[in-house]
Amino acid sequence: MRNKSDENWQVGQRCLNNGDINAATSRLYYGVFQAVLTWARIRKGYNKTTDVHGDMCRFVKTEGKHSNHCGKVFAEMRGFRESADYQPDTPPIDEIKELLDTCDKIRAYYLQQAGV
Amino acid sequence: MMNTISNIKAIIANRIKQQFRNYPVAILESPEDTSTLWVRVFAVPPENVRAVKNYIHILQDQLLPDNDIILLPMVKNIEVTRQHYPEYMSQEPAAYVTQIAEKFLLETELGQNKWQVVSCSSFYSSIYHTPMVKTALSWDKSMGGQLHPVPTYGKEVAANNELAMAA
Numbered sequence: 001m002r003n004k005s006d007e008n009w010q011v012g013q014r015c016l017n018n019g020d021i022n023a024a025t026s027r028l029y030y031g032v033f034q035a036v037l038t039w040a041r042i043r044k045g046y047n048k049t050t051d052v053h054g055d056m057c058r059f060v061k062t063e064g065k066h067s068n069h070c071g072k073v074f075a076e077m078r079g080f081r082e083s084a085d086y087q088p089d090t091p092p093i094d095e096i097k098e099l100l101d102t103c104d105k106i107r108a109y110y111l112q113q114a115g116v
Numbered sequence: 117m118m119n120t121i122s123n124i125k126a127i128i129a130n131r132i133k134q135q136f137r138n139y140p141v142a143i144l145e146s147p148e149d150t151s152t153l154w155v156r157v158f159a160v161p162p163e164n165v166r167a168v169k170n171y172i173h174i175l176q177d178q179l180l181p182d183n184d185i186i187l188l189p190m191v192k193n194i195e196v197t198r199q200h201y202p203e204y205m206s207q208e209p210a211a212y213v214t215q216i217a218e219k220f221l222l223e224t225e226l227g228q229n230k231w232q233v234v235s236c237s238s239f240y241s242s243i244y245h246t247p248m249v250k251t252a253l254s255w256d257k258s259m260g261g262q263l264h265p266v267p268t269y270g271k272e273v274a275a276n277n278e279l280a281m282a283a
Contacts, residue, residue, distance in 0.1 A: 053148055053149050057152075057183070072173045075176075076189055082148065082190075087190075088201075095165070
């Protein structure tokens with residue numbers, strides 16, 4: 001799962017640089033999501049298969065330092081990803097970029113806490 | 117749970133409308149997750165997008181501190197709303213109308229006489245050339261959904277030579 005998180009984050013960055021914003025949003029979100037999911041499975045014994053995205057949001061909002069801020073950023077990133085997947089508009093690139101630094105830190109934190 | 121979700125949606129929508137009176141609000145349940153709500157706010161000027169998102173986060177903390185229901189901010193600026201959600205653009209925000217009017221002035225002969233937009237309502241801009249002359253533009257949305265200024269009595273003003281008098 002670490003490799004998947006890294007791969008999605010890197011692909012997301014490439015898509016962003018290429019101007020493929022919808023694809024970038026999806027891959028960048030999943031880069032973070034998979035880091036949190038990896039931690040949840042290893043450290044929390046998480047094994048649900050429904051409402052998983054909501055549960056990962058809850059973990060980020062409540063676990064770890066800066067959880068309040070990180071929880072908000074992760075929720076916004078998830079909102080952009082669901083917009084990219086289901087809604088007609090494309091997320092604004094400047095609003096995506098605003099979240100990237102914190103998203104990368106969330107990803108790094110959860111992978112480190114997972115011990116992978 | 118469904119009753120609770122409906123109540124929560126109504127409360128959140130009302131709180132946002134109280135805080136930001138001009139922005140349409142429509143809340144949907146995420147198709148992926150029964151305990152996640154899309155909090156969609158439309159026609160927001162770009163400079164206010166962050167403030168609306170932050171307010172949605174405040175509502176999450178105040179109304180749903182246990183995170184049983186997750187709120188996802190989905191704040192759509194004016195141009196995105198116009199292009200993809202025109203049903204939420206029943207009235208043009210005054211600031212945007214002014215921008216359109218000023219662009220119109222630059223592109224037409226009116227601009228050569230140094231007309232400027234000095235007041236604006238939701239449906240038309242009033243344009244003054246010195247305190248003496250006044251005209252107005254109405255907004256024709258038949259041009260493929262785009263705003264298209266149509267002078268209502270500017271030509272009459274010019275025909276009466278009021279422009280020359282004011283100059």
